[in-house]
Amino acid sequence: MTGQLDQLFVSLKQWLVSFLPQAAQPMAGILLSISAIIGAFATMFAITTIMERKILGRIQNRLGPNRVGPFGLLQPAADGIKMLTKEDIVPFAADKLVHFLAPVVLIIPVALALAMIPYGRNMTAVDLDAGILFFFAVGSATELSVFMAGWSSQNKYSLVGAMRAIAQMISYEMPLVLSTVSVLMMAGTLSLPLIVQAQSGYIYEILPRWNVFTPWGLAGFVLFMIAATAESNRAPFDLPEAESEIIAGYLTEYSGFKYALFFMAEYWGLFAVSGLAVTLFLGGWNAPFPFLQWVPSWAWFFAKLGTIIFGFIWVRGTLPRLRLDQLMNFAWKFLLPMSLINIVVTAMWHFSRVFQFVGAREMRWVLCALVLAIPYFFLGRALGEGRPAKRNYKFAE
């Protein structure tokens, strides 16, 4: 029974495909996977937008949307209708073709990235040998889209927004990729399903063998999440879209359904990068305890994904926006050295595996944690030192 529930979607797909002639089956299987991913994440986008507004409302001591439907739950439907019926305005000076292509160039790579992630046992839409590399490769195309949107609008706010976005995304891509290297080193593979497999099993038959429960895994997870927040342009790293400074950045000249597409692609990117975090550090679709293994694997994956997204919303509601120099210093002077040190720590962890004397396990823990904690302390102190003492306002005195 549990096995059937676990493989529900896989057998459903096989059953649907079996109606077709033999020659068309592989193609039909791929099309089914694509439509399942698009459908599932479009729904999840709707749910996340309403949950985000509700949770932000709670954090800011107000109710949030509560007019449309019971508890305001139909708000996404109302928003969707509004977006669809709005006029699509293209600026007169804009490069029409590039302006039109920008949201398309954003949403296709993000959908491709979503196809890489293992959602459950045997539930990876595209299982590539170099899956994680492919993920980052298509992810880098999103920078191009941001540039296209900002440049083609022929608007100074759009251009400033695009410049900020590109500078930020290039800077934070380094720690993002480097923090995953430690996981790849330990798993010895670039394939995402195999990385999940490497985290299955339990220590002492009870504790999960997830990467996040090791010193390098915890550090990598924190680094990855910070860089992921910046990559998906979310608060406190939302400088490219800072409403109070540059209207909406590269989204300024977009309206109607193109804006909705941008909005959706941003959330999809958030889901993709959160899904990657779940896969790399939180054990993918593995159950946290052996006695909970009767719960289907995909349910575990989406539960972890939901938790991470809740964390993102919480951070957005809590932290104020960074300044541009703080943003750059943080990426290059803190995150990048820390992620490089983390790689060394991972190597230490790997090679200290051979020690068998009493207390070797505990010593390995303390040693690796120390090697991470000392640079953390000093790099953190160094970040605070360069602070300008007093600013001179030339025209505002």
Next chain:
Amino acid sequence: MHDAFFYIFAILTVFCAVMVVANPVSRSPITSAMFLVLTITCMAALFVQLHAFFLAAVQILVYAGAVMVLFLFVIMLLDLKEEERRRIKAVSAGLGTLAVGSILFLIIKSTLQFGQAGAIPPHTEGSTASLGKLLFSNYVLPFEILSLLLLVAMVGVILLSKKDLK
């Protein structure tokens, strides 16, 4: 099927490459850069058909992603009007055609000479693991020298961009 995909992407690669330098509609450097991105992406598709997934992913990650975005970043900050007004000169067009023609001649000649002698046995199967093993065993010295070269370039750029040299 496989052949059809090869021809589609090969034609697309050549078409986009031509559009980078000789776009009849627009003389904007941005358009050229966009077509260069398309060319690189089509070449990655060709690598995929050779089962070199790693190479394809790195091609997109490094060239279409990082390098081209930096290109666009620089173009965006420059004055574009000058470039847009510039026309193709007969001399440069002639010299370019001569250069491309001679390279084409060399390629065709060597292909005809060695063409049907059987495919060269591949060093690797294109899988990431075997490529990594080769890089860190047989080719470790060139690999390290190349990384050192990149490091030197990086230090040089930082030195150049420093405003007040002490």
